[in-house]
Amino acid sequence: MFHALADSTRRDIVALVLQGEHSVSDLARRYPMSFAAVQKHVAVLERAGLVSKHRQGREQRVRGEAGTVREAHRLLDQIEAVWRGRLGRIEDLVTSPRSPDTKGDSS
Amino acid sequence: MFHALADSTRRDIVALVLQGEHSVSDLARRYPMSFAAVQKHVAVLERAGLVSKHRQGREQRVRGEAGTVREAHRLLDQIEAVWRGRLGRIEDLVTSPRSPDTKGDSS
DNA sequence: CATTCCTACAACCATCAGGTTGTACGTTAG
């Protein structure tokens, strides 16, 4: 999911469709890239549950899934925790009372 | 810098050399990959300032730079802030009242 | 019905990161 939001174009798309539905081509027109590229971005967002599509005539309207976005916010806390855990463990080593200079490396 | 710490092998290396110096080949022996691969990881860490090397005879001893690791921890707060900013902006859209029919969504 | 619009999808290209080999070179041990 964060992978999905890691791309600025995708974040922009989410922001857009959260304000109102847009068809895929509507979205495609707004970016300096091909229709197919935007389509792929939407697909990624859809897989992540951040947006949903529903056909309406020959258009496919894209809508932002507010709930999932909020969930992302919550998930951020977890991701953050993971990083703090990693750095924390490393920092512990820095400060741990480990005997400083083990010349004869246990090998 | 977070790029440097985004790889688990590199995090492990940092943790190791923070506990005591190790030559590059010492490190290489500990991982199921080629010497050159480990060498590259060390190079990435060195470029990020997370470790430093100093020659001692024919060996190149690698040492962890505790200060930079701490800095990383601080930087984490900033990265976190960026994400919160992104998600925050997006969430605002979710809760903000639909733009009062500004007809041409003249972006 | 034929055309046009919107969409889906496959194939292909470039870039980047992590890995592997192979080679070159300085240093230390014999």
Add this chain to the structure above:
DNA sequence: CTAACGTACAACCTGATGGTTGTAGGAATG
């Protein structure tokens, strides 16, 4: 000196990504 070790670096492979083009098909319209 020579051999072996430790290191540096270049070239190449692979998988993931973001992008492009090209093609095919469903839906509205004239």
